[in-house]
Amino acid sequence: MAREVEITDDLKVLSLPKLRRFDSLDIESNNLDGHRGNRAAAGWWVTLQLAFQSIGIVYGDIGTSPLYVFQSSFPVGIKHKDDVLGVLSLIYYTLTLIPLVKYVFIVLQANDNGDGGTFAMYSLLCRYAKVGLIPSQQAEDEEVSNYELDIPNNRVRRASWLKSQLENRRSAKLFLLFATMLGTSMVIGDGVLTPCISVLSAVGGIRIAISSITQDTIVGISAGILVCLFMAQRFGTDKVGYTFAPIICIWFIFIAAIGFYNFVNYDPSVVTALNPKYIIDYFRRNKTEAWISLGGIVLSITGTEALFADVGHFSVRSIQISMCAVTYPALLLAYTGQASYLRIHIDDVGDTFFKSIPDPLYYPMFVVAVLSAIIASQAMISGTFSIIQQSLSLGCFPRVKIVHTSSKYEGQVYIPQVNFLLMLAFLAVTLAFKDTNKIGNAYGIAVVFVMTLTSSFLVLIMIMIWKTHMVLIIIYILVIGSLELLYLSSVLYKFDQGGYLPLAFALALMAIMYTWNTVYRRKYYYELHNKISSHQLKDILSVANPCRVQGLAIFYSELVQGIPPIFKLYMANVPVLHQTLVFVSIKSLPISKVPSDERFLFRRVEPRELGIFRCVVRYGYTDGHNDVQESFERSLVEKLKGFLRDDVRVSVKVEEEENHENGVIIEEEKQNIREVELEKEIEDVDKAWENGVVHLVGESEIIAKEGSNLWKRILIDYIYNFLRNNLRQSERVFDIPHNRLLKVGMTYEL
Incomplete structure (x- = not known):
């Protein structure tokens, strides 16, 4: 593998006019206009x-936890009436x-411009x-409106030390990338x-009305509901979303x-469980069994990460x-009502x-319970699609087709391949375990692993970005951290x-993520080390002596x-x-969204008469990449013409500043010549677009x-080539029309 080249950002401090003087393909132009600040x-x-x-959308999972918490907390029954108060x-x-x-x-305060989750926290740290x-940081990225962090000035030494260590x-x-993957x-x-x-x-509740029903029948009904749920995913959450909130x-x-009815009707004294003394008594009576029962009690907070x-x-x-x-x-x-009922x-x-x-x-409660369970499942399935979409942005997941199912709600996506694999996993778990107690262990x-990582x-974030007082950080670790570790x-x-099930599943996913990310990074470093400089470009063109064509x-x-x-x-x-x-x-970029007017970043490739440009198209980890191709082409052309105008404006400004220092005034004739050249360049771009667009995609074969x-x-x-060959290729990801596509193949030996 090519050696890993470190890219520095020494040019961050340069002003725009000074930046313009450098003739390097590693420096991007800065011509963005945009507001700063977060969402209004x-x-x-x-x-x-x-x-x-x-x-x-958010509370379906945690809201349906009362279905199974007490059952999971007392898998072998209740030995003492006061144990109910301890668990409560x-x-x-x-x-x-x-x-x-x-x-x-x-x-919730650690959101990334309004977006949350493990990737949001990782993106804050990356910024x-x-x-x-991957050494793709650029000084110009920090000019994106929602890239900037509002950082306090106190307690800087501790934050600087930790930042330096990382x-x-x-x-x-x-380790940070590994933790994010986990x-x-x-x-x-x-x-x-x-x-x-x-x-x-939820379906198991039918046993109360029909005692003769078997567990296998309940499992079969549940499997049928799950299959229907997954078949409906292609219609999108938006199609049924308006019914979610009323049902929940x-x-x-x-x-x-x-x-409340059970609390008043059975044993109102359970309210004394507010006294933590009952927790101590519970552990004294049951010792190891009480500690083991925590695995059932923790199910009361499932879905909290949502x-x-x-x-x-x-x-x-x-x-809030x-x-x-x-x-x-x-x-x-x-x-409280369930505990009051159990006391009797x-x-x-x-x-x-x-x-x-x-x-x-x-x-009525049985029907609402089943509907609520389906909604809770729908929310978690949709969340899985969103998470995998975010994984793509870090180069941590193979390219898959992402379908945006809603024009009204951002982030609602559907991934066909993942949906099918999830359905198989759900059915396998349901049919294999059959028992909610075993599934509850998994x-x-x-749940607790994710909370601990969060x-x-x-x-x-508290230390580096918020610069929170160390006393508050210690209190958080001692109270919240200790509880989660317990x-x-x-x-x-x-x-x-x-309990091995989620770990095995996570290890399988991490193996895919690790493999894809490792080869992705090695490929990037290889291209970085063997990139074509401006001098090499001139030599290549002089040797090839290419024929110029329209378009x-x-x-x-x-x-x-x-x-x-x-x-x-x-x-x-x-x-x-x-x-x-x-x-x-x-x-x-390590941000959730990039404003559309700040998405394109252009750079001219010298000499000017070649008509060659470089463009970095920047997306956030929740932005969709599969724009309508015609819209993408039109946006690229319009932004390119805007860049040409700004390029002339910056050149004139720089020359005026230099000549002003020397007491020289730019002649009006020179300015007119520049205007004529600018109009000619813009006209050439328009003609090129009118004459047709050809998409050239580099297809690199990766071998050891x-x-x-x-x-x-x-x-x-x-492993890598199996994943690559069985999932979507570049032109399918970006919906490039085949009649205007030309692939260029090359073998990279890493």
Whole structure:
């Protein structure tokens, strides 16, 4: 493999006129106009509407947890009546400390211009410190409106030290990327298990009305519901999304009302569980069994990560309102009512939820429970699609087709290949385990792993970006961190009872991500080391003596810092140079979205008469890349003409400043000549576009170089090429029409 070339940003401090004087293909022009700042604050009416909508999308998972928490916490039954109070007290404080305090009031503040999740936190760290492993950072990226970070000035020394440690240690960079991959894989694992446990628990409630029904029948009905759910994914969340919020609202009203009824009707004294003394007594009585039961109690906060991951669809304030006003109080009432019922009916712990429902409400509640479980599953499936879309931006996942299913709601996507694989995984888990207790063991590991990783990223953000007081950081680690590690130790105890499932699933996903990302980086470094400089370009063209033809050619490349080496092979075999040639590099920035008017970044390739330009097209990790091709071409041409005008303007400004220093005035005739040349260039671009567009795509075959070790040959020649050959190619990802496509092949030996 070519040596890894480090790219520095020494030119960040240069002003625009000074930047213009450098004639290097590694420096991009700076001609962007745009506002700065984050999203405008929404009014209260809009915020309340978003809060209502968020109830249906965000809280389906955590909202359906009362279906199985007490059952999972007491898998072998209740031995002492006060154990119910101990578990209820644990649920109270767990719900308060993690979803409410940690996520609603702390983690939500770590959003990336309104978007949340593991990738959002990683993107913040990548922007503040150079911890990305691909050297594609450019000074001009920081000019994008929502790239800039608002950084306080106090406690700088500690933040600078940590930043330096991360930037100068390759192991630290690898660890951060590894942690991001692990968090992503675990969230996807969470998404795999949510439909299984939610739908199985909801459908299992039919046993109360029909005692003769078998578990196999319940599993079969659940599998049928899951298949229908996955078949409906291609229609998009938007088509059925408007029904989500009302159903989940009805669900929360039902569980709150039934909880209050049970609390008043059975044992109101359970409210004493607010006293943490019952937690201590619970552990004294049950010791190891109490610690093991934490794996069931943690299921009360499943889906909490959705509060953060889905904030991009709504807003921080709307999530805070819906959680504090609806979800949190409804869940407290639901668990309080179930505990009150169990104090009287201690033997009903296996079917606590449905047996605690008053008889007249049983069938309405059963229907709403099944619908809520389906909605919870839908939300997690949609979240999985969004996460994989974000993985693509880091070069951590093979290219797959991404379909944007909604013109109204950003981020709602559908990935056909992933949908099919997820359906197979769901069916395999449901048919193999059949029992919600075993699935719950697996579910808990996925949930707590993600929460622990989120806390780790949050501590880094607190130190480096927020520069939080060290006392507050220590309090957070001691309270929240210790609680999460305690839960993690408990769920890992059940590793051999189904807990291995999410870890195995995550390892398989991470193997795919690691393989793709490793080869992706090596390929990038190879192109970077063998890029074509301006002098080499002149030599290549002089040797090839290409024939000039009419039209616009767009040459796609992943290389940001220069002309890719594959262009030399193209000139050697097809000595044709179009009237206008644009090298287009698709680049993902560590931000959620790039404003459309700041997406294109141009640079002229000298000499001017060649009509060759370089263009970096920048996307955020939630931006869609599959724009309509005609729209993309039109935007590129319009931005290119805008660049030409700005290029002349900057040249005149620089020359005026230089001549002003020497007491020389630019002649009006020279200015007129420049205007004529500019109009001629713009006219040439328009004619080139009118004469037709040809898309040139570099198809590089990647093989391990001769003499590579066995592991490297397996990684590149077999695993990577298997993934690459069985998924979408570049022209299919960007919807390039085949009648205007020309592929250029080259073999890279890494």
